[in-house]
Structure formats: structure tokens, C-alpha cells
Amino acid sequence: xxxxxxxxxxxxxxxxxxxxxxxxxxxxxxxxxxxxxxxxxxxxxxxxxxxxxxxxxxxxxxxxxxxxxxxxxxxxxxxxxxxxxxxxxxxxxxxxxxxxxxxxxxxxxxxxxxxxxxxxxxxxxxxxxxxxxxxxxxxxxxxxxxxxxxxxxxxxxxxxxxxxxxxxxxxxxxxxxxxxxxxxxxxxxxxxxxxxxxxxxxxxxxxxxxxxxxxxxxxxxxxxxxxxxxxxxxxxxxxxxxxx
Amino acid sequence: xxxxxxxxxxxxxxxxxxxxxxxxxxxxxxxxxxxxxxxxxxxxxxxxxxxxxxxxxxxxxxxxxxxxxxxxxxxxxxxxxxxxxxxxxxxxxxxxxxxxxxxxxxxxxxxxxxxxxxxxxxxxxxxxxxxxxxxxxxxxxxxxxxxxxxxxxxxxxxxxxxxxxxxxxxxxxxxxxxxxxxxxxxxxxxxxxxxxxxxxxxxxxxxxxxxxxxxxxxxxxxxxxxxxxxxxxxxxxxxxxxxx
DNA sequence: CTCTTGATTTCTGTATACAGGTGGTATTTT
DNA sequence: AAAATACCACCTGTATACAGAAATCAAGAG
Numbered sequence: 174x175x176x177x178x179x180x181x182x183x184x185x186x187x188x189x190x191x192x193x194x195x196x197x198x199x200x201x202x203x204x205x206x207x208x209x210x211x212x213x214x215x216x217x218x219x220x221x222x223x224x225x226x227x228x229x230x231x232x233x234x235x236x237x238x239x240x241x242x243x244x245x246x247x248x249x250x251x252x253x254x255x256x257x258x259x260x261x262x263x264x265x266x267x268x269x270x271x272x273x274x275x276x277x278x279x280x281x282x283x284x285x286x287x288x289x290x291x292x293x294x295x296x297x298x299x300x301x302x303x304x305x306x307x308x309x310x311x312x313x314x315x316x317x318x319x320x321x322x323x324x325x326x327x328x329x330x331x332x333x334x335x336x337x338x339x340x341x342x343x344x345x346x347x348x349x350x351x352x353x354x355x356x357x358x359x360x361x362x363x364x365x366x367x368x369x370x371x372x373x374x375x376x377x378x379x380x381x382x383x384x385x386x387x388x389x390x391x392x393x394x395x396x397x398x399x400x401x402x403x404x405x406x407x408x409x410x411x412x413x414x415x416x417x
Numbered sequence: 418x419x420x421x422x423x424x425x426x427x428x429x430x431x432x433x434x435x436x437x438x439x440x441x442x443x444x445x446x447x448x449x450x451x452x453x454x455x456x457x458x459x460x461x462x463x464x465x466x467x468x469x470x471x472x473x474x475x476x477x478x479x480x481x482x483x484x485x486x487x488x489x490x491x492x493x494x495x496x497x498x499x500x501x502x503x504x505x506x507x508x509x510x511x512x513x514x515x516x517x518x519x520x521x522x523x524x525x526x527x528x529x530x531x532x533x534x535x536x537x538x539x540x541x542x543x544x545x546x547x548x549x550x551x552x553x554x555x556x557x558x559x560x561x562x563x564x565x566x567x568x569x570x571x572x573x574x575x576x577x578x579x580x581x582x583x584x585x586x587x588x589x590x591x592x593x594x595x596x597x598x599x600x601x602x603x604x605x606x607x608x609x610x611x612x613x614x615x616x617x618x619x620x621x622x623x624x625x626x627x628x629x630x631x632x633x634x635x636x637x638x639x640x641x642x643x644x645x646x647x648x649x650x651x652x653x654x655x656x657x658x659x660x661x
Numbered sequence: 662c663t664c665t666t667g668a669t670t671t672c673t674g675t676a677t678a679c680a681g682g683t684g685g686t687a688t689t690t691t
Numbered sequence: 692a693a694a695a696t697a698c699c700a701c702c703t704g705t706a707t708a709c710a711g712a713a714a715t716c717a718a719g720a721g
Binding site: 207208209219223240241242 | 671672673674
């Protein structure tokens with residue numbers, strides 16, 4: 174079996190497969206990843222699997238063992254907080270540069286339209302909002318926002334975001350439809366609007382500060398889960414990797 | 418030949434070998450990297466070479482070609498500027514967190530001692546400073562500075578810094594001993610002192626701003642080379658990858 | 662019973678064989 | 692002569708074979 178349709182199809186399959194095994198919690202933090210076991214489980218050969226492990230090592234989801242091979246990484250609360258702060262900082266950089274350098278009106282229009290869509294999803298009160306709709310629109314909004322940055326910076330944002338608990342939709346999984354999270358969405362949308370406005374007004378510093386503060390919502394949600402309601406841990410993907 | 422001394426010794430050799438070929442300019446921007454050619458040139462087999470290429474792809478020095486394989490990436494002036502801005506932002510984050518969270522006195526002492534060493538190297542005027550000494554001490558200082566950050570953030574800084582022209586010592590290569598660069602070192606040292614002071618005084622915002630501005634020295638040097646004296650391009654490693 | 666030591670088993674890192682696809686070239690056709 | 696097509700060489704992605712190094716387990720000594 175060689176030269177399948179997509180470019181490096183087996184490697185992609187391996188990457189997704191292993192990532193899924195980790196994020197879903199089937200492979201717990203600290204577990205050593207046996208290549209042969211994974212090869213058998215995923216039905217691929219060692220070469221693309223090793224490529225996937227190397228990539229996951231770069232992403233930070235697994236770490237190299239000095240004596241050889243890889244292990245599922247575990248994250249302390251502080252490390253997760255730093256990863257969130259890191260994302261906020263990078264998004265802040267992206268928005269500051271976008272504001273300073275200017276954004277084409279067409280793109281601003283697309284952002285505004287997404288904002289209106291989110292408003293629509295939030296219509297009504299906490300009980301009967303369209304949570305699933307919000308999740309999708311929020312993801313689309315953030316992606317468009319990143320699209321304002323240059324390739325160099327977008328690449329970094331995407332890398333940091335590949336850590337599942339640092340992503341802006343980490344606590345917006347459809348499985349995590351919890352009132353505590355839903356309540357935070359109104360404030361989030363206020364921040365969305367302010368960010369777009371700051372970019373339109375070329376207020377770089379304000380846009381940067383807003384992006385940082387916006388990312389800290391994830392930190393609030395994280396601390397809520399860890400300190401207030403640990404039962405939610407298994408409803409948020411990859412939070413099983415967080416110890417303490 | 419298998420299982421040499423270090424962990425993945427051949428892969429390391431491949432990584433350094435290919436990186437050198439690119440940075441030294443032997444492989445020009447846009448060149449397609451033929452695996453067989455490189456294998457022959459470096460005296461290793463395809464497997465570790467492919468691992469190296471994948472890593473260089475992550476670092477951004479090479480880019481994947483849709484139809485397969487990799488090519489040496491080329492960087493526009495804007496992309497280089499963004500990479501420098503990115504480094505400054507990350508270093509700013511590291512310093513801000515260090516200032517906010519506090520640093521053990523022992524570590525502050527090490528930084529102060531390095532500062533004094535740099536002062537010593539700068540003694541005298543522009544003509545008879547100890548340039549080579551500065552280069553080494555500056556590298557050590559920056560590394561210690563990064564060491565203040567958490568692993569999560571340090572990893573990102575190291576990744577961005579792996580782009581040779583974004584590194585803080587990009588224009589401090591011993592081959593690039595040019596008066597224009599030497600003159601900038603006095604201002605740089607003033608910033609070094611201010612950064613350490615800001616951390617000691619827990620002035621997070623100031624430390625962050627200083628780190629950003631400090632990184633922009635690299636931007637100044639870049640623009641000097643590109644606009645004032647292009648003959649320096651071949652004296653600064655990897656600047657041959659910058660087009661325009 | 663515990664600790665050390667030796668052998669075995671398993672694993673990773675490396676080399677290489679294989680198959681399909683891509684790009685280039687030469688030939689043919691219009 | 693220009694364009695289209697068929698053929699060929701090369702190259703990448705994948706699978707697998709191999710060798711040295713760990714880790715594990717068992718047996719023996721203290």
C-alpha cells in the first residue's frame with residue numbers, strides 16, 4: 174500500500190489517531206507510547222507513526238524520553254495557565270499589528286457579520302441560547318481574527334492552539350454545555366465587539382489588551398473546573414492531562 | 418551502522434547538516450531539497466534525513482511542496498520583521514511574568530554578574546571594544562533571561578529563535594564585526610540593565626516594553642543591511658534567504 | 662526476605678527495498 | 692513549427708528488515 178490519494182495520507186492518519194488517543198484520555202499522562210502497540214492499533218506502519226510522534230513532540234503533547242521513545246506529557250495547572258497566557262499574548266500581537274497596519278474593509282465586514290451571527294445565537298436568556306450555534310460561530314470568528322495576522326504569526330498561534338486546553342474553544346466543546354460556561358459568553362461577545370472596534374479605529378494597544386483579557390476567560394473556566402466542579406474534567410477534552 | 422552513542426545521533430547530524438547548508442547559503446532560497454542528493458552529501462541514510470526535514474519544516478526554514486518534498490523557504494522583508502516582532506513579544510511575555518511572579522535573588526545575581534562582564538567588554542570606545550567577548554556574553558545573558566520563563570514559554574522562544582535571522586545574536590556573528598553594529602551595543606547594554614532592574618522592582622509592564630524595544634534593535638540592523646549596505650548580506654548568516 | 666546480577670525480551674533508531682506518482686523530454690501529429 | 696501525447700527517469704511516501712541499547716524478569720547471593 175503506497176502513494177495513496179492525499180499527500181502523506183498515512184502520516185496524517187497516524188497524527189490524528191494518536192492525538193485522538195491522547196486527547197480522549199485513552200492514553201493517560203505519563204504513559205510510554207509503544208510504537209509497535211500503536212502501529213497495531215491504528216493499522217499503519219512504523220514510518221508514518223514515527224513522523225506523527227515527532228510532530229506531536231513539537232506540539233508539546235508528548236515528550237521525548239531520554240532513553241528513547243515518547244511519553245504522553247502531563248501538564249501542571251501553572252503550565253496550562255502559561256499556555257493560555259501565551260495564546261493571549263500571540264493573539265494580542267496579531268490584533269495590535271492588524272490595527273496598526275490597517276485591515277481591508279471587506280475583511281472587517283466579514284468580522285462584523287460573524288459578530289451579528291453570534292448576537293443572534295445569544296438571543297434570549299441563559300436558558301434558551303443557541304449554544305451549539307455559538308460554538309461554531311465563535312470558532313469561525315477566531316479563525317478570521319487570526320487570518321488578519323501574517324503567516325509567521327498565524328503559524329505560531331496555530332501551534333500553541335494545538336494544545337487542546339489552550340484553544341479558544343477548549344471549554345466550548347458541545348459536550349461541555351454547562352451553565353457556568355454559558356454565562357461567560359455574554360462577556361465574551363462584548364469583548365469580541367470591542368476587539369473589532371479597536372482594530373477599525375486603529376487602536377493597537379487597546380486591541381492587544383483586549384485579546385489578552387479575552388484569552389483569560391479560558392483561564393477562568395479552567396480554574397472553575399479545577400476548583401469548583403472537578404466532575405467537569407471528563408467533559409472537557411484533554412483536561413485529563415492536567416494534574417493537580 | 419546503528420545505535421550510535423547519542424540519542425538519535427544520525428538525526429542530529431542530519432539536522433545540523435541541512436541547516437548549515439541552508440544558512441551558509443549553499444542551498445539558495447527556493448531550491449528543492451532532493452533527499453537522495455542530501456543523503457549522499459551528508460553521508461547518512463534517508464530516514465534520519467527525513468526526520469530532519471520534517472523538523473526544519475516545523476521551524477519554518479523549509480516548506481513542504483504540495484506535490485511532495487521540501488524546498489528552502491524564502492523570506493520577505495516583512496516576514497523577517499514579523500519574526501523579530503514575534504520574538505520581542507515572547508521575550509516581553511517572559512520578562513513580564515518573571516517580574517510579576519518574582520525571581521530568586523540567586524538568579525538575579527547571575528544576571529547582574531553577566532551585565533558587569535558585558536560592561537567590561539564594552540570598556541573603551543567603539544574602536545577597541547572586545548567585540549567577540551560581547552558576542553559570547555550577550556548570548557549567555559539572553560539565555561539566562563529566557564531561563565526565567567516557564568518551560569512552555571521558553572520552548573516557544575527557542576523555536577522562534579531557531580530562525581537564524583530572528584535570533585538576538587543574528588547580527589552579532591563574529592564575521593559581522595562592523596562599526597555600525599558595534600555602535601548599537603552601548604544602547605543595547607543600557608536596555609539590558611533596565612530590563613534586569615525592572616524585573617527586580619517587579620515592574621512587569623516596563624520589563625515587557627523594554628524586551629520588545631530591545632528586540633527591535635535587530636530590526637534596525639536588518640534595515641541597515643538591506644537599505645544602507647547590502648554588501649553585509651553575505652557576512653550575516655542566513656540573510657541570503659531574505660528577498661527584497 | 663531483599664538486593665544484586667545476569668540473561669532474555671522488547672524496543673527504538675537506522676538502513677534499505679518497494680510502489681506509485683510527478684515532472685520532464687522526446688516523438689509524433691496537426 | 693507548435694502543440695499534444697506518450698514514454699521514461701527520478702523522487703517521495705511507505706513498509707519492513709536489522710542491530711544495538713534498555714527494560715524486565717528471574718535466579719542466586721547476602
